[in-house]
Amino acid sequence: MLDTATHRHHHLPDRPGVxxxxxxxxxxMEAPAPVEWFEIxxxxxxxxxxxxxxxxxxxxxxxxxxxxxxxxxxxxxxxxDRDHLARLKHLTGWLQPARFSEHLxxxxxxxxxxxxxxxxxxxxQTLTRVAxxxxxxxxxxxxxxxxxxxxxxxxxxxxxxxxxxxxxxIARRTGCGLLLDVNNVFVSATNQQTDPRAxxxxxxxxxxxxxxxxxxxxxxxxxxxxxxIDSHGATVVDPVWALYAYTIARTGPRPTLIEWDNDVPDxxxxxxxxxxxxxxxxxxxx
Amino acid sequence: MTVRQHDFTTALLNPAAPVPHGLxxxxxxxxxxxFNVYRNNVAVSLTEALxxxxxxxxxxxxxxxxxxxxxxxxxxxxxxSPLMMHYGAQMPGFLAGFAPVRHLAYLPDIARLELAxxxxxxxxxATPVAPEVLLALPPDRLMQARLRLAPALRLLQAPFPVxxxxxxxxQADAPKPAMRPEAALITRxxxxxxxxxxxxxxxxxxxxxxxxxxxxxxxxMAEAETPDFDLTETLGLLISGQAIIAIEExxxx
Numbered sequence: 001m002l003d004t005a006t007h008r009h010h011h012l013p014d015r016p017g018v019x020x021x022x023x024x025x026x027x028x029m030e031a032p033a034p035v036e037w038f039e040i041x042x043x044x045x046x047x048x049x050x051x052x053x054x055x056x057x058x059x060x061x062x063x064x065x066x067x068x069x070x071x072x073x074x075x076x077x078x079x080x081d082r083d084h085l086a087r088l089k090h091l092t093g094w095l096q097p098a099r100f101s102e103h104l105x106x107x108x109x110x111x112x113x114x115x116x117x118x119x120x121x122x123x124x125q126t127l128t129r130v131a132x133x134x135x136x137x138x139x140x141x142x143x144x145x146x147x148x149x150x151x152x153x154x155x156x157x158x159x160x161x162x163x164x165x166x167x168x169x170i171a172r173r174t175g176c177g178l179l180l181d182v183n184n185v186f187v188s189a190t191n192q193q194t195d196p197r198a199x200x201x202x203x204x205x206x207x208x209x210x211x212x213x214x215x216x217x218x219x220x221x222x223x224x225x226x227x228x229i230d231s232h233g234a235t236v237v238d239p240v241w242a243l244y245a246y247t248i249a250r251t252g253p254r255p256t257l258i259e260w261d262n263d264v265p266d267x268x269x270x271x272x273x274x275x276x277x278x279x280x281x282x283x284x285x286x
Numbered sequence: 287m288t289v290r291q292h293d294f295t296t297a298l299l300n301p302a303a304p305v306p307h308g309l310x311x312x313x314x315x316x317x318x319x320x321f322n323v324y325r326n327n328v329a330v331s332l333t334e335a336l337x338x339x340x341x342x343x344x345x346x347x348x349x350x351x352x353x354x355x356x357x358x359x360x361x362x363x364x365x366x367s368p369l370m371m372h373y374g375a376q377m378p379g380f381l382a383g384f385a386p387v388r389h390l391a392y393l394p395d396i397a398r399l400e401l402a403x404x405x406x407x408x409x410x411x412a413t414p415v416a417p418e419v420l421l422a423l424p425p426d427r428l429m430q431a432r433l434r435l436a437p438a439l440r441l442l443q444a445p446f447p448v449x450x451x452x453x454x455x456x457q458a459d460a461p462k463p464a465m466r467p468e469a470a471l472i473t474r475x476x477x478x479x480x481x482x483x484x485x486x487x488x489x490x491x492x493x494x495x496x497x498x499x500x501x502x503x504x505x506x507m508a509e510a511e512t513p514d515f516d517l518t519e520t521l522g523l524l525i526s527g528q529a530i531i532a533i534e535e536x537x538x539x
Contacts, residue, residue, distance in 0.1 A: 043368050047408030048437070051477035054411075071368025077291045084368055109295040113365040115335070116327040118294065153324065154317040157287055157308045191320070193312040221311055222318040229323055 009064035012037050012098045012210060014253035015281060016274035017066065019232075019260060025055050027267035029062075034278045035271060037064040037098070039257050043071045045095075046087045056095070066099040066210060066257070067092060071113065074133045074147070075106035075120040085140050092141050099210060099255075101146035101179045102137070104130065104167065121156035122166040127173075134174040146209045147171070148179035151187040151216075151230035163188075164202040171207050178204065181212035182244045183236065183259075187228040196243050205251045213244060213277065214259035233262035235273060245280050253281045298325055299361050332360040332373070339374045340400045342455045343381075343393065355384065371408055375401060392446035399448050399470055399481070402440035406472045406479040409438035414475075414528035427535060429502040433495050434532035435524070438474035441492045443467075449483035456481075473527020480527060487512030488520040 017037035020028075028035070038059055045056055059065065072084060092100055105117035120126050137145055149167060161169075167178055180203060189196035215234030219227045236244075236258070248254065258273040287308035297303040301322075309317035333356040337344055344352040359380050365373045378394035378401070387393055414436065423431070442448060449470035450463035469489025471482045484492065487508035494504025508515040524530055 043370065046369055047371055049411040050408050050438070050474070052408070054477065073368075081368070087369075106291060108368070109291050111366050112295065112299075113368050114295065114298065114328050115331045115365060115370065116324060118291075118298075118324060121289070154309045154311060154320040156289060157310050157314070158289070191312075219323075221320055223311075223315065225312065227320060227323070 009037070009060075010096075010098055012064050012066055012255035014255055014286070016277040017064075017255060017257045018270050018274055019068075019257060020059065021260075021264050022052065022055060023264065024267045024270070025059075029058070032063070033271070035274045037066065037255065039066040039068050039259075042067050042069040042088055042091055042100075045091060060095055060097075064098040065095060066101065066255070067095065067097040069100070069102040070117070071107060072102050072133075072137065073106045073108040073113075074102050074137070075104055075118075075126070075130055076108055076133075077106070077129070078108065078110070080133050080136055081108065085137065088137075089140050092143065099146060100141060100143060101148055101210060103148045103150060104163075104170075105150050117150055119150060119152045119154065119156070122159040122161045122163060124160075127161075127166060127169060131170050131173040134170065134176050138174065138176065144175060144177055146177045146179040148181055148212065149184050149188075149203075151181070151184035151191075151228075153191055153227065153229070155192060162202065164199060164204070168204040168207075171204060177209040178207045179210045179212060180205075180208045180247065180254075181214070182247055183212065183214045183216060183240050184230060186240045186243055187216050187230050190226055190228045193225070197246060200243065200247050200250070205247070208251055208254055211244070211247070211251075211254050211256045212259050213240065213256060213273075231262060232259050235269075236276070241276065241280070244277070245283075248280055248284050253284055253286050256281065297321065298328055299364065301325060329357060329360065332365070333357065335365075335370050335373050336360070336377075339404060340377065340397060342452050343377075343396050343400060345455045346390070346393065346396060346451075347387065351386075355386075358384070371404065377401070392444070392448065392451060395442065395444040395446050395448040396451060398444075399442050399452055399472075402442055402470075402472055403479050403481065406438045406440050406474050407477075409436075409474065412436045412438070412531040415530050415533055417525050420525065420530065420533065423533065428533075429505070430500050430536065432498060432500050432534040433524070433530050434534060435492075435495060436474065436527075436529045436531050438472075438479065439492075439496075439527070439529045440472040441489065441496060442470040442472075443489040443493065444470065447483070449481050452481055453483070471523055471527070473523065473529045475526065475528040482523050482527070484523070485512075485516055485519050487515030488523075491515065491517070491520050492524075 013036045015036040018035045020038040213236045214232045217229040217231045221227045256277045289306045289308045293306045305321040336356045363376045377397040381394045445467050447463040447468040453460040469484040490511045491508035494507045
């Protein structure tokens, strides 16, 4: 009998993946195509047992898994939560996922977890802090992590370097890879009134280990300027698909995730989004 | 101008507080409404987590009231851990002190039951003892044995019919709850927790087993409370709930 633990899927294929939702388990087991891998939110799989862990074990036998943390607060002023780091080490230890990623953001202050990805200024001081935290994560987990670019709604007057330069320098200092969320690029660029293609051009694309695509909502700020909100609750819009094709033409095929976390639709809707990503990937030479 | 995360957090949790200086929109204008996106994200995501955690509590007080109450709760009780599966543990205490619902004295116990259900859902797996093994044991040996119970089992003894109220909101054919003290038992056969109302005395019996008593003294505790305690029904619920995971007998030398 094959020992499944030694036949894990060690690499994310350069194909479409989808954020895993328990309600899709049966549909996925029956007909996953064109989805070839799944991403889970680490914090949902830190219980002691029951259905979540049982489903995850089944999923991991068939598919490569990417573990995406949403609670580590890497951009926080305070030291990392050692208990939480230990929980992540436990999860990545038994699951042996193909990837682990987290956000360039903070979510914990003092003892309060705010359950949102909050922004930070880009300065020499925050760069040192984030790099130290990433060193600590990579050392604790014994693996390289990917750091994701955030969607932002405002900026800090004190920031003195562009986000792309900040991410590139973090990666240079720590050896981490990057997760490029193309929807976040579009949302942030619209909100900051900058050019999303210029962001892609300035991004260290050779470090991209995974791409995210998702939906957003549209609003306006106090002055009537467009204010896009990263909702993960709708289909990917055409301008984001165009920006994705622009990106993939430069990176070559990369593992590409459809993220849908709110008002989650039935499986065929997600499979159709994944098929659209597959069509873009198919047009690009490897 | 440095914006400390402390000031950001304070403004985030207090909609009346001014937006910290040093946060801007394009062209360097003050962030204004843009900051509200973060305020809204925090309030909505925590409210959603509470709705998921407390479906029957929400049904009992109504959607609009629950939403308003969640807004008060989350500002005084933001999560203390990134594990949202633990969020809301302070809800029973909050309800007991929240003036608009103080007359609904059973609400804290409903919240306790829903927290216990979530704990049960995420509890460690365990293999139950086959019913045949249990039934094959001679009665005198069974009475001296300790029954080890599943990690997913929860017992809630309340001065209100907590299980009956909960069941009346989840099952169309459930009987109308009679106002009396009641013990709720949660078992998890497989992956889905099941709520049962224990018969009178059942709470004392299961509490006895949970404290490590052999069957005979646990039964005596139940009978002290309810002289005509019916062991069969309670034992049947433990067996069908796959809640007995070991029979420990004293080794006689």
